[in-house]
Amino acid sequence: MMRVTAVIALFPDLSESELVGWVERGWVRAEGGPPDWVFQEIDVARVRLIHDFRHSMAVSEETMPLVLSLLDQVYALRGQMRLIARAVEGQPEDVRTAILAAIRG
Amino acid sequence: MKDPYEILGVARTADEAAIRAAYRKLAKKHHPDVNPDKPDAAVRFGEISAANELLSDKDKRARFDRGEIDAEGHEIHQQRQYYRDTPGQERYDPAGGFSQEDLESFFAQQFGQAGRRSDWGATGRVRPGRDMQYSLTVSFVDAAGGTTRRLSLPDGKTLDVRIPPGTEDGHVLRLRGQGGPGFNGAPAGDALIEITVAPDPRFHRDGDDIITDIPVSLKEAVLGTSLEVPTIHGPVKVSVPAGSGTGTRLRLRGKGIRHGHQFVQLQVVLPPGDEPELAAFLKTWTPKGTVNPRETV
Numbered sequence: 001m002m003r004v005t006a007v008i009a010l011f012p013d014l015s016e017s018e019l020v021g022w023v024e025r026g027w028v029r030a031e032g033g034p035p036d037w038v039f040q041e042i043d044v045a046r047v048r049l050i051h052d053f054r055h056s057m058a059v060s061e062e063t064m065p066l067v068l069s070l071l072d073q074v075y076a077l078r079g080q081m082r083l084i085a086r087a088v089e090g091q092p093e094d095v096r097t098a099i100l101a102a103i104r105g
Numbered sequence: 106m107k108d109p110y111e112i113l114g115v116a117r118t119a120d121e122a123a124i125r126a127a128y129r130k131l132a133k134k135h136h137p138d139v140n141p142d143k144p145d146a147a148v149r150f151g152e153i154s155a156a157n158e159l160l161s162d163k164d165k166r167a168r169f170d171r172g173e174i175d176a177e178g179h180e181i182h183q184q185r186q187y188y189r190d191t192p193g194q195e196r197y198d199p200a201g202g203f204s205q206e207d208l209e210s211f212f213a214q215q216f217g218q219a220g221r222r223s224d225w226g227a228t229g230r231v232r233p234g235r236d237m238q239y240s241l242t243v244s245f246v247d248a249a250g251g252t253t254r255r256l257s258l259p260d261g262k263t264l265d266v267r268i269p270p271g272t273e274d275g276h277v278l279r280l281r282g283q284g285g286p287g288f289n290g291a292p293a294g295d296a297l298i299e300i301t302v303a304p305d306p307r308f309h310r311d312g313d314d315i316i317t318d319i320p321v322s323l324k325e326a327v328l329g330t331s332l333e334v335p336t337i338h339g340p341v342k343v344s345v346p347a348g349s350g351t352g353t354r355l356r357l358r359g360k361g362i363r364h365g366h367q368f369v370q371l372q373v374v375l376p377p378g379d380e381p382e383l384a385a386f387l388k389t390w391t392p393k394g395t396v397n398p399r400e401t402v
Contacts, residue, residue, distance in 0.1 A: 052132070071139070072197045
C-alpha cells in the first residue's frame with residue numbers, strides 16, 4: 001500500500017499531477033480519494049507499465065485508452081483461461097481426455 | 106552483455122534520434138507485459154533497456170566507444186516486477202471479474218447448451234476449492250522480528266496471518282483450507298499470501314545479519330565517541346573506539362534476525378566547507394606509521 005508521494009518517488013521523471021491524471025482518467029484504480037490516493041501492489045505495477053508506455057515508448061495520450069483496454073481484455077481472458085484450465089484439471093482422467101480431444105478437434 | 110549497438114540494431118554512427126527510435130520500436134515489441142506468454146521477454150527487454158541506457162547517455166556512450174568502460178554493469182537494473190507477474194489483475198478486468206453468469210455464458214458460447222453450469226451440479230462431481238492469492242506488504246522491522254497481520258478478504262471475512270521472524274521479500278505463505286470452498290465434499294483450497302518486505306533505508310539484510318551504515322565525523326572517528334544506533338529491536342548505545350575508520354565494523358551481538366547479529370559500518374565524513382586549521386595541521390603532521398592505503402590496489 002503506497003501513497004502518491006511514495007509512488008512518484010519510484011520514478012525520476014514522474015510528476016504528481018501526471019500520476020493523479022492517470023488515476024482521474026481511470027487508467028489506475030487507486031483507492032481512497034483526492035488527495036489521499038492509496039495504491040496497492042497491482043496499481044504500482046500498472047503505474048510502472050503506463051510509465052513505460054508514455055515515457056519510454058512515447059505512446060500518445062490519445063492512444064493509451066485503446067492500448068489499456070486491449071491489454072485488460074487480454075489479461076482478463078488469460079485469467080478466465082486459467083480458471084477453466086484449473087477446473088478441467090480437477091476433473092477425472094476420462095473427462096480431461098475427452099475435453100482435450102474436443103479442443104484438438 | 107552483448108554489444109549495445111547490436112542489441113538495438115543501430116550503426117555505431119547512429120545519432121540520438123535513431124537510437125531513441127530503435128529503442129522505442131524494440132521496447133514496444135518486447136515489453137514483458139505485452140508478451141505475458143513469453144517468460145524470456147523480461148531478459149530481452151532488460152538487455153534492450155540496458156543498451157539504451159548506455160547509448161542514450163552521451164558521456165557513457167563516448168566512454169564506451171573509447172573502450173574506457175564495457176557494457177557490463179548495465180544489465181542488473183532490470184530486476185523489477187512486471188505487471189504480468191503481479192497478483193491482483195482482476196481489479197482491471199473489464200467485465201469486473203468472472204461471475205457465475207460469465208461462466209454460464211462462456212460455456213454456453215463455447216460448448217453449447219450442454220456446458221451450462223447447472224448441468225455440472227447435477228453430476229455431483231467432487232471439486233476441490235481453488236487457491237486464492239493475496240499480497241501483503243510489511244515493514245522491514247516487522248518482517249525481521251515476525252508479526253501477525255489481519256487480512257480482509259473480498260468476501261468480508263478476515264484472516265490472521267502470522268508472519269514468522271526473518272520472512273524474506275517475495276516469500277509466499279500458504280494457509281491450508283483458507284481458499285475457495287470445495288464442492289460436493291471436497292476440501293477447500295489454500296490461501297497463498299505473497300509477502301512484500303518494504304525496504305528500510307536504515308537496514309540491509311545479509312542472511313540473518315543486519316548491516317547498518319552509520320556516518321561519523323572525522324573528530325568522532327579519531328577520538329572515539331558514543332552513538333545511538335537503530336536496531337530492529339529498538340535503539341542501542343554503541344561506543345565507537347578511538348582510531349576508527351571508514352569500513353570499521355562494530356558487531357552488536359544478537360541484534361540481528363533470530364540468532365544473527367547487527368553490524369554497524371562506519372563511514373567517516375569530512376567536515377563540509379573550509380577547515381583551514383585542519384589543513385594547516387595536516388601540512389605539518391607526520392604520521393607515526395608508514396602504511397600505504399593503496400597497497401592492495
